Amino acid sequence: MVSTSSLERTPLLATNGQEVAHDIDGTHGGSALDGIAIHRGEANANGESYDNVPKGKRQLGLFSAAFLIFNRVIGTGIYATPSSILKSAGSVGVALSMWLVGALIAACGTAVYIELGTGLPRSGGEKNYLEYIYRRPKFLVTCTFTAYTLIMGTATANSVVFSEYILHSLSIEPTWFHTRLTAFSCLTFVCIVHGSLLKWGLRLQNALGMLKLVVLALISISGLLCLAGFRDVQVGDEYEKPENFNSWENLWKGSGTGANAFVSGLYNVIWSFIGYSNANYALSEVRDPVRTIRRAAPLAMFSVSAVYLFINIAYFAVVSKTDILESRRIVAALYFRNLFGPATERALSAFIALSTLGNLLAGQFSQGRVIQELGREGILPYASWFASNKPFGAPLAGLFTQYLVSCTFLFAVPPGDAYLFLISLSSYSLSLINTAVALGLILLYTRSYRIWDWNPPFHAPKIIVLLFLISNLFLVLVPFFPPILGSRTYERLPYWSHSVGGFAVSFFGLAYWYIWAIWRPKAKGYRLEREWVLQSDGVSRFAFRKVSLTAAEESAE
Template sequence: MANEKSPIFGEAQYTQVSDDAFVTPFQAVIEKDDVAEEPKLQQTIGLVSGSALVAGLMTGSGIFSTPGLTLTLMGSPGATLIMWLLGAGITFCGAACYIELGTLFPKSGGDQLYLDSIFRNPRGLMGFLFTFIFLLCVEPGSIAANATVFGEYILYAALGPKSRITDPYILDNLGWLQRAIGILGVTVAFGMSMFSIKWALRFQTAFTWLKITVLALISVSGLVVISGVTHVPMSSLWSHPFRGTTTVQQVCSTLFRVLWAYDGFKGLNFCLGEVKNPQRNLILCSSFGTGLVTIFYALTVVSLFSVVSMEEAQTSQELLAGLWGTKVFGSIFGEVVIPVAVAISCLGSTAANVFPFSRVIVEASSLGYIPYGRYWSRIHPRFGTPLLGLCLGYAVTIVYLLAPPPGEVFSLLIDIVGYPNWLFTGITITGLVYFRYVEPSLHRPFRVWLPLGYMYMVVAVFLSVIPFVPPANGKIISNHGVPYYIAPLVAVIVVLLGFPTWYFQFYRRQCKK
């Protein structure tokens, strides 16, 4: 059945194609243009692999690399733990909103599909801007950040802490060695997705269980240390859980890092067209994956802070989990096995991010958002994967790995990625609330409680405004002279570049036909 009248979009704008799905006129036009002979991506993602994909996207380098950074920012373990719990609550709000959007639009595309379908004028603008920033900034930056931590932990396992390295050549080029290993990890991650979807999903499932095992080991070991039955000395951090003061800029910067660690809850939405029984499995996979990860995150943070001191956290930064392993398990298992397991976990997160990245390239190419889109969206007849699209994503990711200046590469990448990511996530959830009012009669298999959407919108505004407010010392954390406004400014510039690109690449060429 069709909606007979819409106050915003006019008559018969949305056509019901089943009891719980519909297509928009914009989608219908695209589907008519599809070439029947072209191979299509198949529905290969089930309940187990879908849950593993959600958990795998969320569980990556973030939980192993950002606790030390967040503790340094907040200044006390109690305040830091509150921020991690707040991040969990914000994540649940966002996940619930994206479940409604995914069950309402049970197709691949994620935010691009939702924004194009909800904000229809100017045609394709919001979806194009999201896709532009996602492909040029958010996803390749996230993959590069994961790969950077992968390289750091591999070198930690091979050489030990930086304080014990004596070779001057290695010390002078440590950052570039980490990036070189990161490039190897990115190559492996993209290679798995290029040649077999089934094997890529199998590897992601295996990586996810490894990551959950590592988190479980850290969580249980921390609880054992806290109980006092071991000879591992406890840190004095928890003796003063709320020492010190925290500024609003520090809260904002901490939230960026915490939410980056939680990011991935909406990853299944980008490849929903490949999910079996998508409207049922999206609810189950997102709920299970998000719930499992948030529980382990809280326990992991408590465990890490129960062993290391404030000075050690400030010194180790992203390598806090490696230092924790050395203090708890000793120089062999703790200093080699734990860092290798963490590195493999980061590699798994890199591979998990590649999957939705390539799917957005395919959808954007089919809509005319990318020049020569028919090549990038083509599914390889033998491998059944978007091989050329993955090659394009690989090239952009390598640029992000190599382009940042020496120094705090990881923190800079998180800030560059975080600002546009949460800006557009907030816009998408604003669209969900708006759509409730303009199209109230559409059948929604899942309806989120709207106050959860409002809460997420407030957080998105906070994260969009505060990064431009100057802190007292003109910088946050950075010891390499990077001004506080550089990362959000880069993100805003990329967004602004999207407007003329949209006009010349999409609007002028397609919307005036």
């Protein structure tokens, strides 16, 4: 059964320019679309009453929220990316400086998302923030974000990476069939675990996060011990001894590779920190969300930054600069070979596969909640199905939708330019969304928006928000410039293809919004009214009624 509150009926497109306001303590809690936010000092400032979800649904505490971010940020990049960063930097000193800059930018992004998360503590992340800021025309930004959501949430690339490493650890040849079959099995496993075994999925996710943290800490410590000269932790005699930290001159030797190379390296570093917003997508399932996100996000990102910095120092302490630049193997493999012998490479492959699985679990957990929130907003077809937690108390519909998209990319898109285009399009779309979010937060500080009284429990310094905006503009603009000499983005496609494609995606959302909210109502002679309903599984959502214009006029009289 579904109960409906007649007090919660509002026209889709208001004609008087006024926002409809509801009390957060009312029947359906807060709504970004209606301009409702948590204010500092309010009695309900812990955020739990903002989204009226069943109490039992809030199963994420500080530990789970932190690992939701940690797992999402650290996937496979830290095991391979440092070599490309060093190539762009030219010297170890510049490479380490790039990682420090990346950590600073990630801290800015974390602060921005903490502010938005404490003000709008509801699952959905950017969906809520964009709806709150860009309110007119109503639902246009929601429809546009929906178009980006399916692209940004694809797990195809990481499932293939998992497949390749797990096959290597088992000494199985990574043919196309073996790779796709293993990747498909991985995607299926993630969907089943998060869609039907919620608590076990969280436990597995947290366990993999803890394993990842412990192993990376051990790698860092062993590298630092080698650097300190401990006799039992030294590079094997058959391998080149690194001299990266032997002198100040060696540390900076090779600097000055050029502006294009530096920009390329910094671009890759910034992407290595993406994921700090992951807990924001599931805030409706977080206990005491305002307090938790203020603690979990900094804790997770401080851990990530420390791991990245010390892992890089460990790599450079154990592997020579020449080896890193000239070998075709990932730097983590060189590290294990030099310290522990070549026999450990299969163990490393297994660990990287588990690290990737943790990344997949964290990403898909959050993505399922984003799609569920779009269903709760009522704009998707079969919205009640997408909004539901049936039958296992989890957003199976959202998870299954993303699973289908990922599997389609996995099997239907051939390797090569088409595959790279879709993966790059996913990353670029996230840059566009982050840019819109950062710009919107700056707008909330301006005089024109003061009437909205944006005063969340946490405020990021304005300079931090500005730096975050600049960093995302950097990510948006860099792909339009030619790649560095000797590097090619695609074999046949123009290097800027995915960038143009990223902007083009918004037109699909615009077209859907126009047909659904403007053209069809006008052509069929009705208007859409929004009403709040409570489903039998305890999930509240918005639904739309088609009210004929004649009936509406009679009611007004």
